[in-house]
Amino acid sequence: MKKIQIINGPNLNLLGKREPTVYGNASFEDYLSELRARFPQCEISYYQSNVEGEIINKIHEVGFEYDGIVLNAGAYTHTSIALHDAIKAVTTPVVEVHISNVHARESFRHVSMISAACRGVILGFGLDSYRLAIESFM
């Protein structure tokens, strides 16, 4: 059974309530049930934190054991060299995901501090970005 860790960063606990025109109406918990049903061959763990250091701790915790990490680092994507270093420090491959197409938004979202440390990047497909990221580990 493949072990996949999904990590959501700041403000993503508010999915379903937060800017629904950008991020949609579904809560992540509802979507997670769909994902688990779709990938019965995977053990999908989920973690969300608004705190940068806690996200780094989770990457360290699973990053030598799991088969893949799907990371939506939220706004830390655009600022965090510490997250870049954490992704490089572990052996588990990390796929960066974004719900929105960050390149079609404000210019400060066009830069990612973490992409270069990740195996790949999937963005702009709504919540389906997470499914596509998991497919990449199959």
Ligand code: DQA
């Ligand atoms: C996001 C895009 C980021 O720019 C933003 O700060 C988020 C969500 C996305 O999933 O589209 O919090 O990562």
